[in-house]
Amino acid sequence: MTNKDEIDWLFVLPDDLIGGGAQQVLFTIINYFITKGKQCTVIFLVKKKHHGWESLEDKCNIVYLDNTSVYKGFFSAAKYISTLKKTNHIKHAISSQALINGLLGFLKLTKTLKHTKLVLRESTSIFLRFKGFKLLLYKTAYVIGYRQADLIICQTDLMKQQLLEALPWLKQKNKVVVIPNPVNLNEITTKANRTIDFEIDNFIVAAGRFIPEKGFDLLIDAFNTLEDKSLKLVILGIGTEDETQKLKHQIASLNLQNRVILYGYVKNVYPIFNQAKLCVVSSRIEGFPNVLLQMMSQNNTVVSTKCAGEIANIKGVFTCETHNVSALSNTMKNALTNTKAYRDLYFNDYIESRSIDNFIHTMLNQINHQ
Numbered sequence: 001m002t003n004k005d006e007i008d009w010l011f012v013l014p015d016d017l018i019g020g021g022a023q024q025v026l027f028t029i030i031n032y033f034i035t036k037g038k039q040c041t042v043i044f045l046v047k048k049k050h051h052g053w054e055s056l057e058d059k060c061n062i063v064y065l066d067n068t069s070v071y072k073g074f075f076s077a078a079k080y081i082s083t084l085k086k087t088n089h090i091k092h093a094i095s096s097q098a099l100i101n102g103l104l105g106f107l108k109l110t111k112t113l114k115h116t117k118l119v120l121r122e123s124t125s126i127f128l129r130f131k132g133f134k135l136l137l138y139k140t141a142y143v144i145g146y147r148q149a150d151l152i153i154c155q156t157d158l159m160k161q162q163l164l165e166a167l168p169w170l171k172q173k174n175k176v177v178v179i180p181n182p183v184n185l186n187e188i189t190t191k192a193n194r195t196i197d198f199e200i201d202n203f204i205v206a207a208g209r210f211i212p213e214k215g216f217d218l219l220i221d222a223f224n225t226l227e228d229k230s231l232k233l234v235i236l237g238i239g240t241e242d243e244t245q246k247l248k249h250q251i252a253s254l255n256l257q258n259r260v261i262l263y264g265y266v267k268n269v270y271p272i273f274n275q276a277k278l279c280v281v282s283s284r285i286e287g288f289p290n291v292l293l294q295m296m297s298q299n300n301t302v303v304s305t306k307c308a309g310e311i312a313n314i315k316g317v318f319t320c321e322t323h324n325v326s327a328l329s330n331t332m333k334n335a336l337t338n339t340k341a342y343r344d345l346y347f348n349d350y351i352e353s354r355s356i357d358n359f360i361h362t363m364l365n366q367i368n369h370q
Contacts, residue, residue: 007061007084008038010093010116012077012100014045014070017209018052021181021290022096022123027053028184029094032356034059041088043080045073045100052267074103082112089115092367096121102141105148117367120145121153124287127166142167151367152176155288158309177366180310181288182359183351188297192270200261203232204332205276207269207291210239210247210262212284215305215322217250219282222329224254228336231277233260236269273298278335283307284322292317293354296347301338303331314350316342 011026018027033040040060042053048064056062065076077100084090093116095101101120107113126138146152146167152175154160160178164171204223208214216235223233233256238244244262251260266272269291273279279295281304288308295302296317305322306312312319318338320331 004087004089006039007041007088007090008092009033009040010081010084010090011040011042012045012081012093012095012104013042014073014097014100016044016048016050016053016064018050021287022121024290025121025123025181026094026096027056028182028187028356029360030056030060031184031187032360041084043077045070045077050265074099078103078107078112081107085112092117092119094119094121096123098123098126098138098145099141101149102145105141105145108148109144117150118148119151119153119363119367120149122155122159122163122287124285127162139166146170147173149175151363153363154178155181156309159287177362179359179362179366180354181290181293182356183290183293183297183354184356185352188270188294188351191268192274192298194268194271196266196268196271198272198275200232200234201275202230203234203261203276204278204280205234205236205272205295206280206282207236207266207273207294208283208289209237210243212243213286215282215284215307216247218284218323218325218328219280220247220250220254220256220260221325222282222332223260224256225325225329226333226336229259231259234263234272234276235261236263236266236272238265269294270298277301278303278332280328280332281305281307282328293351296343297351298343300340300342300347301335302342302347303328303335314346316340316346 011030013023013026017023030040042062044064046067053062065073067073067076093104093113095104104118108118130138154163157178160176170176206219251257273295276299279299279302281289281292283289283305286308292304303318304311306319307322318331318335320327
């Protein structure tokens with residue numbers, strides 16, 4: 001009988017948009033394991049579309065499945081993993097997207113991943129974000145996938161509470177833990193010290209995918225109320241054509257074409273966050289916005305809506321209610337007068353507590369005690 005090769009960690013992601021929060025977390029985890037000599041395989045459900053993973057291509061096995069639709073990718077992924085399992089012993093598998101979590105759970109239920117430790121991350125508050133058929137689809141994935149999980153990681157206590165209220169049968173399994181999202185301190189330091197081509201000054205910055213949950217429409221309306229008309233608003237990121245056009249139409253209707261800049265995807269956001277007068281997270285709902293940690297690592301003045309559990313408790317961050325243009329506007333006005341060095345006072349220690357080393361140590365301890 002031929003000995004199988006070993007895959008220490010199998011990662012399955014919907015696509016290669018590294019700017020997404022869940023993908024960014026997995027990228028950080030993958031990079032950590034690679035530096036520790038672990039054998040990693042990364043599967044994307046669709047064809048290569050974006051950039052950012054090239055730095056890992058010669059360090060681990062990265063697979064792009066031949067699909068243009070994520071939903072078609074589920075069938076391809078199931079087939080590919082089944083084939084992969086014939087020649088490899090897969091020790092651990094991890095995902096951060098609920099439907100992929102369901103897929104991995106199904107593969108464990110059907111014995112394809114019978115001896116694989118299955119780690120599932122919650123990336124958003126599914127039961128608040130979705131309704132109707134889509135919510136039913138996610139609930140089905142939960143029933144299939146989460147029953148097979150060896151560990152379920154929530155980002156905040158609130159997320160864990162919501163999950164257990166929606167799926168009370170998980171309480172008996174004692175597999176749900178809270179581990180805050182990690183940051184790679186070395187990567188932050190390296191990227192922050194690089195020089196990039198960015199010539200805008202006197203600006204406020206936000207970043208994320210162009211989707212309604214990010215609240216960029218609220219941010220634009222709030223920005224329009226600020227008295228200092230010399231300020232610019234720079235929004236880093238990309239999105240669907242439909243959502244991009246909605247934002248462009250809003251900007252034009254407010255006659256802000258010269259002051260609100262949809263800058264596009266940026267590979268290194270840290271120097272831009274550092275230069276900004278103010279960094280803003282305007283989201284309606286999040287699991288936990290990783291961009292908030294990136295902003296805190298670079299800037300003393302950070303505003304965030306209370307779009308996720310724990311944010312209201314972070315010292316030094318100016319917070320306000322979600323879905324409220326007036327509250328966001330007033331908080332931004334207040335933050336713009338800040339002169340305190342919150343990075344040194346609070347932010348650096350908070351980010352240090354979320355180091356990738358702490359995250360991995362806690363995760364492995366939880367897996368070994370299950």
